[in-house]
Amino acid sequence: MKEVINLPVKDIEVEEYHINMGPQHPSTHGVLRLVVSLQGEIVKNLKPHCGYIHRGIEKMCEKDTYPQIIHLTDRLDYLSAHINNHAVCLLVEKALEIDVPERVKYLRTILDELNRIASHQLWWCSFGMDMGGLTCFFYGLRDREHILDIFEESFGSRLLHSYYTPGGLMQDVHPNFQKRVKDFIKYFRKKIKDYDDILTGNIIMQERTRGIGLLSKEEAISYGVTGPSGRGSGFSCDVRKHHPYAMYSKVEFNEILLHEGDTFARYMVRMHEMRESMKIIEQLIDNIPAGDYTAKMKAVIKLPAGEYLQRVEAARGEFGVYVVSDGNKTPYRMKFRSPNFSNLSALDHISREGKIADLVAIGGSLDYIIPDIDR
Amino acid sequence: MKEKILSLVPGAEFQENKQYLTFLIPSDKMHELALKLKNEPEFNFDYLYCLSGVDYPKYLEIVYHLESTGHRHELVLKVRTAGRENANADTVCDIWKTAEFHEREIYDLLGIKFNHHPDMRRIFLDEDWKGYPLRKDYVDEVNIVEL
Numbered sequence: 121m122k123e124v125i126n127l128p129v130k131d132i133e134v135e136e137y138h139i140n141m142g143p144q145h146p147s148t149h150g151v152l153r154l155v156v157s158l159q160g161e162i163v164k165n166l167k168p169h170c171g172y173i174h175r176g177i178e179k180m181c182e183k184d185t186y187p188q189i190i191h192l193t194d195r196l197d198y199l200s201a202h203i204n205n206h207a208v209c210l211l212v213e214k215a216l217e218i219d220v221p222e223r224v225k226y227l228r229t230i231l232d233e234l235n236r237i238a239s240h241q242l243w244w245c246s247f248g249m250d251m252g253g254l255t256c257f258f259y260g261l262r263d264r265e266h267i268l269d270i271f272e273e274s275f276g277s278r279l280l281h282s283y284y285t286p287g288g289l290m291q292d293v294h295p296n297f298q299k300r301v302k303d304f305i306k307y308f309r310k311k312i313k314d315y316d317d318i319l320t321g322n323i324i325m326q327e328r329t330r331g332i333g334l335l336s337k338e339e340a341i342s343y344g345v346t347g348p349s350g351r352g353s354g355f356s357c358d359v360r361k362h363h364p365y366a367m368y369s370k371v372e373f374n375e376i377l378l379h380e381g382d383t384f385a386r387y388m389v390r391m392h393e394m395r396e397s398m399k400i401i402e403q404l405i406d407n408i409p410a411g412d413y414t415a416k417m418k419a420v421i422k423l424p425a426g427e428y429l430q431r432v433e434a435a436r437g438e439f440g441v442y443v444v445s446d447g448n449k450t451p452y453r454m455k456f457r458s459p460n461f462s463n464l465s466a467l468d469h470i471s472r473e474g475k476i477a478d479l480v481a482i483g484g485s486l487d488y489i490i491p492d493i494d495r
Numbered sequence: 496m497k498e499k500i501l502s503l504v505p506g507a508e509f510q511e512n513k514q515y516l517t518f519l520i521p522s523d524k525m526h527e528l529a530l531k532l533k534n535e536p537e538f539n540f541d542y543l544y545c546l547s548g549v550d551y552p553k554y555l556e557i558v559y560h561l562e563s564t565g566h567r568h569e570l571v572l573k574v575r576t577a578g579r580e581n582a583n584a585d586t587v588c589d590i591w592k593t594a595e596f597h598e599r600e601i602y603d604l605l606g607i608k609f610n611h612h613p614d615m616r617r618i619f620l621d622e623d624w625k626g627y628p629l630r631k632d633y634v635d636e637v638n639i640v641e642l
Contacts, residue, residue, distance in 0.1 A: 176628060338541075457545040
């Protein structure tokens with residue numbers, strides 16, 4: 121038997137060095153560059169570099185009419201296209217004091233929630249893939265396809281819908297809509313159990329997410345981290361509850377609040393939210409009232425001079441539209457408060473002193489969409 | 496609340512707004528007021544949910560949309576810069592961390608420098624970019640829409 125030689129261990133000074141994660145990195149899901157300062161594999165600090173797809177949407181809005189702006193909001197957070205459209209529509213309706221038909225309110229709420237489920241499905245499958253579970257990716261995309269098919273049948277588009285217009289909807293939904301949505305809920309209630317079986321209970325995934333990337337409630341509020349990411353830290357920030365719009369004041373659903381503040385809590389909030397969204401849809405889908413799909417609107421929409429702000433709950437957090445109008449058909453200034461921009465600002469704080477491998481899990485749990493950050 | 500805020504800041508000006516209680520605050524009083532609004536339990540404005548910059552012909556304006564997560568009341572504060580050249584204002588990012596990114600965005604697109612900001616760089620555009628695109632007098636030489 122060979123004798124084990126113990127080499128003298130000296131204190132090794134590890135120099136801090138920088139590594140670029142992105143702009144092309146599979147886990148950033150888009151073009152975002154994170155300049156990470158490392159000591160060994162410990163993240164010392166991190167600087168996000170945004171702007172790779174900055175298109176100046178706010179500047180473009182200043183030349184567009186309000187119905188045109190709706191098409192641009194799709195291109196922010198493309199996975200909550202309906203919800204972003206909804207914000208602009210609500211803002212115009214509020215400024216002009218237009219009451220939309222009940223049917224529109226029902227359909228918008230159902231579509232918003234379908235959009236939220238589709239978005240969370242895509243988040244779940246890509247999060248699973250980031251954790252190394254390729255099966256998740258196929259499961260998630262397979263189920264999301266059902267929602268996209270419903271969307272396609274009713275208004276022709278699968279991703280960038282631009283289906284809402286100020287005052288209502290572009291056209292009525294397809295006659296099959298009600299049946300297909302009910303079929304989907306029945307189908308997805310079964311399938312979501314698989315999600316829990318394959319990933320939530322998985323020991324590797326739990327080890328990689330529990331206690332990782334801690335964000336306290338006070339920090340979440342201070343950084344403006346909203347949506348599922350904020351609610352995973354116990355920050356009650358659901359706009360649907362606190363500033364209800366459309367049908368949200370009339371349906372019953374729970375605001376999911378978890379208090380751990382780690383990556384796993386953020387994961388679980390989204391899992392619960394998909395079930396809550398299904399609950400909302402189930403309460404509405406059987407009672408959609410008959411009627412017009414749009415209110416009567418003038419051909420040219422001019423907002424009275426003044427300032428308006430509308431907040432909605434997008435899939436990733438609070439989406440706000442702030443408009444300064446000078447009475448023309450185009451806004452004087454349009455600002456989008458995008459949820460991902462604020463969520464990203466907390467990334468540096470929560471990934472410090474963690475391992476670089478955890479950065480992928482933390483980034484996945486914040487679920488950032490780059491076009492929404494860059495605008 | 497209107498009276499309380501007016502008594503806190505002598506120079507504050509109340510503005511009519513249908514949606515929110517709005518005040519115009521003198522630039523040099525903003526940081527002091529923000530600190531009070533966040534820390535005093537009767538206000539407790541701990542959530543800055545929107546921070547925007549607006550370009551007007553004679554000045555630039557910063558708009559703070561605040562909400563209290565405890566009391567659920569909302570408030571809008573506005574600060575005007577002295578002029579359009581060398582525009583500056585005090586940072587509030589030591590009070591609300593989210594302001595750090597939002598102030599960098601305002602600096603990038605509207606050119607308002609925030610004093611005491613820890614990292615006052617452009618956030619979307621390149622460091623050597625000339626001009627501030629969201630200003631009304633910004634000339635874009637390669638605007639595809641106008642070609």
